[in-house]
Amino acid sequence: MLNKALLQRRLLAWYRRHQRDLPWRRTRDPYAIWVSEIMLQQTQVATAIPYYERFLRRFPHVRALARAPMERVLKSWEGLGYYSRARNLRRAAQIVLAEHGGRLPEEPEALRKLPGIGRYTAGAISSIAFDRDEPVLDGNVIRVLCRVFLIRANPKSARTQKRLWKLAEELLPAGHASFFNQALMDLGATICMPSHPHCDRCPLRQAPIRCRGKACLAPTSMPAEAVPHGRGAACCALAVPRGPIGSPGGLCRAFAKGMQEKLPLRVARKAIPHYDVAVGIIRKGGKILIDRRKPEGLLGGLWEFPGGKKQGGESLEECLVREVREELGVRVRVLRPLARVRHAYSHFRVTLHPFDCGWVSGRPRAIACAEWRWVAPRQLGRFAFPAANRRILACIGAVPEMRGKRI
DNA sequence: AATCCGGGGTA
DNA sequence: TACCCAGGATT
Known part of the structure; x- marks a missing residue:
């Protein structure tokens, strides 16, 4: 493994500054986070937001959803697609109400017993809503990990999936899985994108280096990420890295090889009728x-x-x-x-x-x-x-x- | 392991 | 057009 502690620090520091302001990040209600995770399955954030706001107004808690007529739930889901998600969500709410007193369980194993919750969603709810150290692996995380660790195998194969889940788990900084998981996903969504990734803004590209300027007050003992940026202060905190690509300090093996756009490996799909x-x-x-x-x-x-x-x-x-x-x-x-x-x-x-x-x-x-x-x-x-x-x-x-x- | 299941954004 | 998206369930 590359420099794990450095990767964790970089990613968390980047997330504190650059995280997206999303409606489900303004709540700690496990039910609301659950609803968001279901809506976000195979659905882009911008598409899900208006549905999320309206859904929570209409069904503000587990009991409201469990007791709502299916017609009304489907009407709220109209246009979002994958309508079995709406059926499963309502059925799961009925189970949570009947068997868990209306509260979501915290453990991934218990969450996965609910219809519509698989390995990803269980990890997401458990880490984000309950602060448990559980990994997630979605399309964003797959892309980031395949690039950082230069994984050239087919990311959909069972073998590679197993390897990626293991990586996602090993990388977790104890006690910070919620932010770390969301940081990985935000990085994948805003920087490490499928095509034309913004490597110049990536916190994993290379270590920020200290400038040699006389005005820079940053002590050499201070981690670069923790240094405030500003004139007359520690001006080097976010200095543009110098030196050859892939030089020591770079945390992305794909970027070091110029292969970031070729990963993760795309497998040709069948012609569709x-x-x-x-x-x-x-x-x-x-x-x-x-x-x-x-x-x-x-x-x-x-x-x-x-x-x-x-x-x-x-x-x-x-x-x-x-x-x-x-x-x-x-x-x-x-x-x-x-x-x-x-x-x-x-x-x-x-x-x-x-x-x-x-x-x-x-x-x-x-x-x-x-x-x-x-x-x-x-x-x-x-x-x-x-x-x-x-x-x-x-x-x-x-x-x-x-x-x-x-x- | 492969297939089914929607709709929208993007280049 | 083709690819991708905070995947899960079924077979």
């Missing part, structure tokens, strides 16, 4: 027919316009008639195309083709869905729709707050 999906805006007596997806699986529990994937050899119109019949047992007439909405999921892409439709015959039955409803256009905004469906709502002008927005 594309689907054309026909959806019907089915009107009858001024109302529109929507259905709710089954509670599990893709977009589970969310509402949508009836429709489905086009098969080879059929037209979009034929597809729509077939899908509505299979899903709801309703016969419709396809009137006119409305728009084209392209949307990318993590593992496939779709083009949605919404059509204006007229109801012909048949009372809807929940054949391949959880339930259905005829809804006045103005009421559509009350239901939780996936993001791609929201854009269809916008193009039929059903949701006032979305009128005029880009589609």
Whole structure:
């Protein structure tokens, strides 16, 4: 191991000055920190912030969430994606209320028994909310460690994962896991970024050196990180390092070799499929027919316009008639195309083709869905729709707050 | 070990 | 466009 104590000092000193001001860092409430960690799974900080604020207003504590109807929780999650997170979070809140008296357990092993909490989230809650010395390993930490320790193996392989977790654990400064973990993640998010990392501002690049200026009052015994910066004081505290790259004092092996942009190793991903999906805006007596997806699986529990994937050899119109019949047992007439909405999921892409439709015959039955409803256009905004469906709502002008927005 | 699960930001 | 993001659950 490189100079562990130096790395810890540098990182913690950098964090004290440069940490991000985030809403979940203004609280010590384990529930709030828990909510933030779930929202931040595969989700960028800036995206999660407004959801976090609103969610905590609506469900301020475990009991409120445990007792809330699933519909309301999903509506709060609408647009954030990975909707099983919302289901798991609510279910876990019910377990915490029933089995832990409404308080989150502190140990990672107990936290991991809750749905939606894996190794990362357990470590994050345990260290950040309860100040326990537990490591975390997320995308940011993986990147920082692969660079600092010049790990050229596939970071997703089980072998490398094991090695990275061990590193994350060994590096922890006793009693400071909360700040240290968050410092690693902040460094990865703001300095040690995937491409074009800001190595010139990295606290691990090289030791700050003392200047030889006569005005510098920094005693040689003082650690450079602890020296205040300023004219007539210890002006060298943050002096630009000199000397060749990778000279003694540099803590990043990738930077020393100029390999920081090549790590962590990227593994080629498989080509992702594309689907054309026909959806019907089915009107009858001024109302529109929507259905709710089954509670599990893709977009589970969310509402949508009836429709489905086009098969080879059929037209979009034929597809729509077939899908509505299979899903709801309703016969419709396809009137006119409305728009084209392209949307990318993590593992496939779709083009949605919404059509204006007229109801012909048949009372809807929940054949391949959880339930259905005829809804006045103005009421559509009350239901939780996936993001791609929201854009269809916008193009039929059903949701006032979305009128005029880009589609 | 591989696959599934959304949506948005960014260059 | 392709990659990435404070990952977890399932198979």
